[in-house]
Amino acid sequence: MSDCYIGLMSGTSLDGIDAVAVSFEPTFCLHASHTHPLPADLRQLILQLNHSGSDEIDRLGQLDIALGRVFAEAVQGLLDNSGLLPEQIRAIGSHGQTIRHRPELGFSLQIGDPATLAEYTGITTVADFRRRDLAAGGQGAPLVPAFHQALFRQEGQDRVLANLGGMANITLLPGDRERPVLGYDTGPGNVLMDAWIRRHRGLAYDADGQWAASGRVHAGLLEQLLRHPYFARTPPKSTGREQFDLPWLDDQLQQLAEPVASVDVQTTLLELTALSLTRAIQHHALSRPELLLCGGGSHNRQLQQRLQLHLPQARLTTSAAGGLEPDWVEAAAFAWFAMRTLSRQPSSLAAVTGARGDRILGAIHYP
Template structure:
């Protein structure tokens, strides 16, 4: 990166599979990488969130609704950017670019015609903010045979890798993914499976809440082995990397099918919640143990705020040290948003992103399309 890049500002926008809001961060390039300057999370308008959930769950949408939701989500992103700029007293002219992940509505990396679809019209974001917007980060990787996900391991390597030290960066959003940062090899990363998604869906079904704050619902229950075993037997967990997944695979309907297959077994709602937490913890830690010797595991994403999940991760990884990314100077809730600010910078400088080992692409590609206001 040229010396002139130091001090430049970028904005990252991230809305993940949890659909809990839009994370917005202003980040600045410094000699150590990127540092977080300001950040916020903006709730999605309830009607928009419901539409997105329905589209993701039903896997069906008419063209007019798709176009309107694409428009609505972009306006929500632009509004969030403008509000953060106002609150942080930073002018739009000071921002080099916005990196917008968009909202994934369908991710299908397997099969003869793989694709990944994100909404959030970058033209509108650029027009409403007056800032160049970089978006559509996944599809060029897929054009070269990759999964298009996860994208953040390259950022984790750039920002968090340490010479002579092995580390794991664990992001627990709706889906959980790991980045294995070996001191002497290239980064490895993939989706381990569900993170918060099933837990969020289950508590929303029973208590109309977006998530189980402080794991209070889960802590009322006990792990149900009769339910846990079939969940763990899903073929995804035996699949070799590179691999990625999403709401298309692991969703409330999938969970309800598992429960229906276990009739006449009865599980209390809080026992299911506790079992889902254990399911996430086991599938995450089994992959970390498979890929690493004892080292530090740094957690980011909403799962970092779940005390019971963090306890279970540490208990299942007794030889590892489980921390969150705050100790690495980035708020665990905004690591992914900072990653998309970084990806925007890489696109402006036309730097290929080293993801071959992560996504399975046969070529490292320059990712993202540029939309100028």
């Protein structure tokens, strides 16, 4: 086996830690995958830290170390399930858990202490990928379009990678290689839908969008949600829970003249995700693009149907058509970033993030 890398991803949805073992030479190969549960108490602590509060620095420091240990458990689970040995792994690429994403203030903070991860696994760990791009004037996000370009770009075929995680983002991959790759966050993906169904039905997510499919879009609420200034901003841009969360949604609901049934709110939130994403794609006037979905939302059939309705000229499929199952794209991307860092190659796209140039990302922690 050629050099093998592990990628770790814990996203805005907080639905688990995705871990993959991959190699890139002579061609890309996914050797193993594993999803490790995120303990409920840590999930709650992460959500609390998304907003300011008392003893914030102490809570942050303790959670940083605790997450580093859980990430190490995820690596061990992957190794146990695959039969791979630590000495077969060149490096771990760990995205970490985003606590604050504030590019307008020049920072983005991910925790899950990489020194703890390297110490507990005995494997070189590369992490803290966003900070270098931010130092160069970029948004620090989205970073994954660089990996999308490497793995999914196809000569003569316009493609769009749509990652439907907690937030939704797109990567535009023109079939004409003279045209630049672009990418940005389009707005909320699953984050509002997941939070709303958790509040009203006690479920982690709306499987296949079944609850949303049973309601109706509330036109007044949808129009109000779409007035959020983020949707009118021009790229490069990125977003997070700082702008789209339950308190924001509650405030929007209170401004309406009449209450909205909880199921209709869910339907409207799904339409918000679909419409904001498809409007962004339409703005770029691609020629009969192939739309490849990845992330947790790629399994939401109702969301798929709404995306296809709004983009009738696009061929809708998943990233599996490009050689990688949709659940593992982001974790694989951070394995790729680790490989690029160790080989001293840039792994950001300035055209995407708005930085002054492409940069080598990540800090290396040796075992």
